[in-house]
Amino acid sequence: MSNPLDKLRAANPVPDTALDDASLTRSEDTLAKITKGRPTWTIAAASVAVLALIGGAFPLLNHSEPVASAAEILTQAGEAAATQPDAVDKGVTAKEYMKRVDTLGDATAITEYAVDAGGAVEVSSQGEVPGFDPQPSINPEDLVVATDRAGLEKLADSAPNRALGALELLLQPGLSSEQQKIAYDMLADAEGNEVGTVEGEGEDQLVTVIRDSDRVSFSVLPATGQLVRVVGLVGPDVETTIDATAILDCVSVTGLEGPDRISLACADNNYLVNELNWQRWGADSAEAEGVAIENDCDPNCAEGKFSEDRVKVVVDKRVACGYHAEVYSRVRVQYPDGREEEQQIGCAP
Template sequence: MNSEDVFFQLKRANPAPDSMLLPAEQARADETLAAIVARNDMGVDNRREAPRRTLAAFMAIAAVIVLVLGVNLLPGNQPSATAQQYLSTAAQSAEKRPTVTSPQSRDYLRRVDRIGDSAVTSVLLTDIAGHVHEETTSVGPRNEKLETLNAAAIEPNAINDAESAAEFVTQRYGRDAESATRGALEVLLTPGLHSDRQRQAYELLSGLEGITVVDVAEASDGGEDEIVTLQATVDGSDAELSFSLIPATGQLTRVQGLVAPGVETTVDAAGILGCVAVTGLGGPESLSLACADNNYTLNELRWSDWGAPSATATGVANINNCDPDCAQGTREQFPVTVTARERRSCGYNLDVYTRLTVAYPPEAKQKNPLAADETIDLGCGQ
């Protein structure tokens, strides 16, 4: 049997190239196999070389199997659990995540929906009443698949008030496996959910058939947590429906093919913020430094260097002098310079400025004791 025959027989043993391999990777796999077979075909006829040729043939077959099956068989990418087990772990972790329970806290989510060079970035803030405040921006050429996007299409109250997440999904999306999978993922991309609803959505996914593990990798934040990528069967369609999550925290990080075929949805940030949420797409236009009564606010803020290690804004401070008391006091206004710094991770890929400095002009400080420079430690609000 010559090298071409051996090559054909080995390929025949694994006829379907792995769809996870890029064309260039598949070409390298074929070249490696051809080289192994060519070396084996140059073998010597004596008996001393026979075991070596047998070993070479065995290694060639092993190489084909590894190359064809793809990265899931490589060290560091082997799943240590089934899809159902990963989802069950995520369900338990999600139930431990904090829920917005204070008027001074807000559930924060930043997601990006992208196809080709077009993308829509959405920042969603959900208050304790369950109302979603949305800020969006688009980049790239017009794309019809993104024009129907409405990141806040589901109000969290609709899910939180339902008997369960499963009941909500069944009524809104349907009972079949594909509809239930899509519905559960939509639920998990909704900010402001109670932790038990997040758990129920993962439990619903764990009970569905056709969800398999595609990849296991380290989380991008450099920690020890794993990001697990799962793929769901989409009947009668070539479209991909896959999603990635961190089982240890219950955080959904990416969904492919949910909004529309070819659209990738990534969650760049998620967490609970205090009332002073110094984050967003371009910096907040106003901040309340006295969250309970709004007696001290910063307005008309115009930021520069937003996203850098420190950002600076000019604006107007509006302060209640509380004389004779705050209910009867009058408000006074002063120009201010605001500096936000000391960014810190407060959730999955959520970097928040955690220290705010408010500086007043010298003439204002000389005329009014209310105009006093101060630095406020914000923290993460959790």
């Protein structure tokens, strides 16, 4: 589907069949004007306009004055981001979680990140997209020590320009709320940002900003400071969406196919389940066979003895936490002798 008009029509899943022929013709003419001379990287931003033209769902700002400038919107997003909790606020063993999806044509890469308090990053990725490396583009150790604007500007300036560097920062897993605010402030100070479209209202309002000089567009929720989508940053026409973010408890089960190992003692390695092979991962309930390694901590954990047992692990009771994150909140470890260990997991309390 190489024709921009065809791409825009496809973005509207439910055309308004009530429009008469004349109205449809006017809509087609307007769509042609929107896309005339525009590179394909703008299609993601322009698709909102299709919904306004054909379905009448959202306001189109291309032909009217926006209620706020791009700088004001990005400043608002930064202030909102600064109010969000960090993993360290929840506990020293909590983890920051992010899931992103990168697409280019038929190619898709899905990546999950879990970042601990020390900045160590666990990466789980499926698929490939030309130009996209699932490993964080900024060294996590450098990110941990860049706590002020000068430090973040230094990291951002490794990109072709500071605005693109700020976007790279906002896509980094484990970025603190204050670091997000600084990144948004850097974006707000950059020249060349234009408000493209606005969807919804209130806390659900989604604003798309276009950087014509960089052939990049990005969408944010100003009320929460969540970056939702970036088009053209990884490469021409590559669309990056942030599918979910959350703060996970010290015991959590993540991974696109389920974790190979679960530590049930907040990572002190006194109670582990290894060699997990999952069935129905992603369903309401998933289960796996594995090996439990448990320290009896008698007389204390340093001098205790470890035992191993073949076990069955069941996770269920999915709950929502963070931005679009839905995680399992209970794990049960079932032993051959009928004993069952149950533990609450999932979102950080």
